[in-house]
Every structure is written in C-alpha cells, then in structure tokens.
Amino acid sequence: MNDKKTVMRVQDSKERINNFLEVELGYNDEEAKKEAERCLHCPNPRCVKGCPVNIMIPEFIKCIKENDLKKAYEVISKSSTLPSICGRVCPQEKQCESMCVKGFKGDAIAIGSLERYVADYAREHHFEEKVTIKKNGLKVAIVGSGPSGLACAGDLIKNGYDVTIYEVLHKAGGVLTYGIPEFRLPKKIVEEEISKLEKMGVKILCDVPVGKSLTIHDLEKAYDYVFLGTGAGLPKFMNIEGEDANEVFAANEVLTRINLMKAYLDSKTPIKKGNIVYVIGGGNVAMDAARSLRRLGMEVHLMYRRSMEELPARKMEVEHAKEEGIIFNLLENPVKILTDDDNHVTGMEVISMELGDVDEKGRRSVHELEGSLHTVKCDMVVEALGTSPNHLVFTDSDIKLDEKGLVMVNDDLTSEKNVYAGGDVVTGAATVIKAMEAGRSAAQKIMESK
Ligand code: FAD
Ligand code: SF4
Ligand code: SF4
Numbered sequence: 001m002n003d004k005k006t007v008m009r010v011q012d013s014k015e016r017i018n019n020f021l022e023v024e025l026g027y028n029d030e031e032a033k034k035e036a037e038r039c040l041h042c043p044n045p046r047c048v049k050g051c052p053v054n055i056m057i058p059e060f061i062k063c064i065k066e067n068d069l070k071k072a073y074e075v076i077s078k079s080s081t082l083p084s085i086c087g088r089v090c091p092q093e094k095q096c097e098s099m100c101v102k103g104f105k106g107d108a109i110a111i112g113s114l115e116r117y118v119a120d121y122a123r124e125h126h127f128e129e130k131v132t133i134k135k136n137g138l139k140v141a142i143v144g145s146g147p148s149g150l151a152c153a154g155d156l157i158k159n160g161y162d163v164t165i166y167e168v169l170h171k172a173g174g175v176l177t178y179g180i181p182e183f184r185l186p187k188k189i190v191e192e193e194i195s196k197l198e199k200m201g202v203k204i205l206c207d208v209p210v211g212k213s214l215t216i217h218d219l220e221k222a223y224d225y226v227f228l229g230t231g232a233g234l235p236k237f238m239n240i241e242g243e244d245a246n247e248v249f250a251a252n253e254v255l256t257r258i259n260l261m262k263a264y265l266d267s268k269t270p271i272k273k274g275n276i277v278y279v280i281g282g283g284n285v286a287m288d289a290a291r292s293l294r295r296l297g298m299e300v301h302l303m304y305r306r307s308m309e310e311l312p313a314r315k316m317e318v319e320h321a322k323e324e325g326i327i328f329n330l331l332e333n334p335v336k337i338l339t340d341d342d343n344h345v346t347g348m349e350v351i352s353m354e355l356g357d358v359d360e361k362g363r364r365s366v367h368e369l370e371g372s373l374h375t376v377k378c379d380m381v382v383e384a385l386g387t388s389p390n391h392l393v394f395t396d397s398d399i400k401l402d403e404k405g406l407v408m409v410n411d412d413l414t415s416e417k418n419v420y421a422g423g424d425v426v427t428g429a430a431t432v433i434k435a436m437e438a439g440r441s442a443a444q445k446i447m448e449s450k
Pocket of ligand 3 (some may be wrong): 038039040042043045046048057058099100102109111233446
C-alpha cells in the first residue's frame, strides 16, 4: 500500500520568482489516477465530515479511477459551485485531508489536488450544466461579488430570480480577484466562473459603493430581497510610532495594486518598491504579500511574533515562500518605524519575543525578551495583521452589528426584514469555501421564504 501522496509538479523556484505564473502545475491523467488508486473508499468516510460543504469525496475519487470524469464533476458540483477555485485555495490540510484515515500512517489522500484535476478537466472540456430557468418575477440585489455573493447569485438565478450584483471595485470576484495572487489562483479561472453567471443572466454593476451612491434602504425599496456579502476588507494596523511614513502599506493595498491593477505589467498603476521590505504578520495574507513583492525583485523579510510552529499560514505556502528566498524573522515584533527627515522609512526598532504558556484559545502566549531591543534596516513596511468589515455599506441602515462590528444574523437573516448576509462580513476573515457555503445557504433561505 502506497503511503506517500503523488506530489504535484511545481514551477522551479528560481524561475518563478521572476514571473506571476501559477506555481503548482496540476496533475496529469496518470498522476491523478495514481493518487485516486490510494483511496480506501471507507464505508464511513471521515474526509466528507472534514469538508465544510460535505462533498462526496470517495464517490468522485471512484469516478476518477473509472475514467468517468463527467460523473466525477457532477458529484462535486452537487455540493460546490467553485471547485476549480477551492481545489486550489482551500486549506485542505485543516479540512477534508486532515480527517482522511490514510493520514494516520502516511500521507492523506490529496483530495484538493484531485478536485482541481476534475474541475480543470471540466472547464477545459466545456462540461456545461444544463439549466432551464423559469423566471418567478422576484428580484434580488446582492452587495459584493466575492465567493459568498457569487454563490448566492448562482443558486438564485438557476431558480428563476432576477439577480443584480453591486460591486464597489471595477472588477468582480472579491478577494479571488484582488487578494489571492495570480501565481496561486489564475484570474482566468475566476473570470470564467463569473462569465458563466453572466451568461445565465446575472447582472453585475461594478464601481458602485453601496452606502455612498445608494443605500441598503434604496435596495430594499427596489428589490424583494437583499444579500450582503461585503466581506472583511478593512485592514488593522499596529498603531506604533512612524506608521504614517511614506512607505508603510496595508497588505491588502499592495495586493490590490498587484493583482487587480496588474502593477507588475502596467506602468500606469504605481507601486512603491523598496530594496528591503518587512512584511509583518504570519497568515496567508502576509505570505501572499511577501511572495508577490519578492517577484517584484525585493529582499523580503517576514516578521512574526511567534515561532514557525504557530505560524497560521498554510504549510505549503510557507514551504513555497522559503524556496523563493523569503527570510523569516520569527519571534520578533516591531515597536517603532524609523524615518528620515522627509518621512521616508529607514528601518524599525524591534523587540525579540519568547513563548510562554498556552492561553485559553490554545495558543502559546508571547512575552518580550528583556533587553532585546534592536534595529533592523529597511525601506518599506507592509502590515498584514488581519481585517474587519468595512462599515460604509451600513450607512443610514439599521442592520444590527455585534461588538466586533460583524453583522448579526439569525438563519442568515439580518435584523432587517428580507435582508440576508453571509461570508466574512458575518464570520470575520475565514475561507473561500465557507463564504461560498454561506452564500448558498442564504439563497436557500430566500427561496424558502417565498
Ligand atoms: P470578499 O471576497 O471579501 O468579497 C466582498 C466583496 O464586496 C468585495 O469584492 C468588495 O469590494 C465588495 N464590497 C465591500 N463593500 C462594498 C460596498 N459598500 N459596496 C459594494 N461592494 C462592496 N481563503 C481560502 O480559503 N484560501 C486561501 O488561500 C485564502 N487566501 C487569502 C488571501 C488573501 C490575500 C485574503 C485577503 C484572503 C484569503 N482567503 C483565503 C480568505 C477568503 O478569500 C475570504 O474568506 C473570502 O473571499 C470571503 O468571501 P466574501 O464573499 O465574504 O467576501
Ligand atoms: Fe476539501 Fe475544500 Fe474540496 Fe471540501 S471543497 S473537499 S474542504 S478541497
Ligand atoms: Fe478515501 Fe481518505 Fe476519504 Fe477514506 S477518508 S474515503 S481513504 S479520502
């Protein structure tokens, strides 16, 4: 019995730091079959319980073995509307794969890679879902075109609703378009998913900031239902001295310039470049910012106040970042950003940290190591310390928020009649698959309320 998973081919690290092409190259037919053969088809499959949308994993893997990719795609599509995307970006090692029995004594089945293989095959071979739409005369406005909004729109349009998405940015897709870099998720895939919805009749109105050019109340008057999927895109900052210097950025801004506005191709979109940049934080956003800036030719350091073991980013992203030459400054924390007389960044004052006991959240606490204050040189700082919902959308609305500023819902319904919400704006920063599921769940509630 093979205990090792079939490793996916990747672009060589020396080459890939000079381009934004996808790092992982996907399985070919032979590799996918080889990996599928490892699955035990457990009668009570734990992997399914680990997937937030309960894809029937052994069933679709069996279809790969039997060369029936059409059926494999049908099985996946029953539970997921964005499999090419989730197969790439889901934190599988914490979800489906973490529960796979093969993982007890060897490597778990590479479920995400197999899902990506099936979904890519379906896209390349134009497996079209046959839908007959019977209009029901009801209108829904969706605010936000991220995975929650797109999934909600998909289910509603197929069930006869007239759907319009309002998006503040000039391009649809939410974090899939402006946040996750091209080298992890090619934008062509996101564009294809969006174009499928448009072909079914979903209208997408970009450049509309709801809360400014029109309000939730306006939408309530013009539509039968409203869904809020506005995400959690407002960055948090460290609030330390020197943070207002010219070359201090939020990771979301850097990523938006690079991904959405293609600053690496287009000289019309400016992006500040430093020689030495410190990215502060340890999550996926920090890793994406660090790896993107590395591709722009900078010496990139990632500073995180705990150790490698506590680093919240996906293990695979950390490995890729190391291969690409990102320098990890662990157990360190900035306390001041140093500037010259013209407010340009020249370095940071940093303290070293040590780990303490496990706190009530199960995380090791951290303390300053006495006498450890020191200086590092740099000319750019990027902060990736988490995000919260932007409240612009709630201007003049009565939507109830909790103490963290997240929308309070009861069965996906907000405090306003016929106004539903889901995704990061309800849960705080989470994952693509959870946002997609929240959008589908709200669509279901809208249909049940008819
Ligand atoms: P979003 O994707 O944030 O979409 C919200 C949309 O609403 C945006 O397009 C926004 O412009 C729009 N909007 C906001 N306010 C208004 C307004 N007032 N009017 C009109 N439109 C508005 N998850 C994973 O599973 N795997 C990953 O690898 C991963 N990597 C990530 C990397 C980065 C850089 C980031 C930032 C997040 C990452 N995530 C990842 C998290 C994941 O992308 C989010 O959890 C998910 O996108 C949330 O979906 P959503 O639909 O709730 O919101
Ligand atoms: Fe695993 Fe994500 Fe696919 Fe579910 S959607 S099976 S968690 S990769
Ligand atoms: Fe296959 Fe693992 Fe799921 Fe068992 S738990 S069915 S081996 S993927």
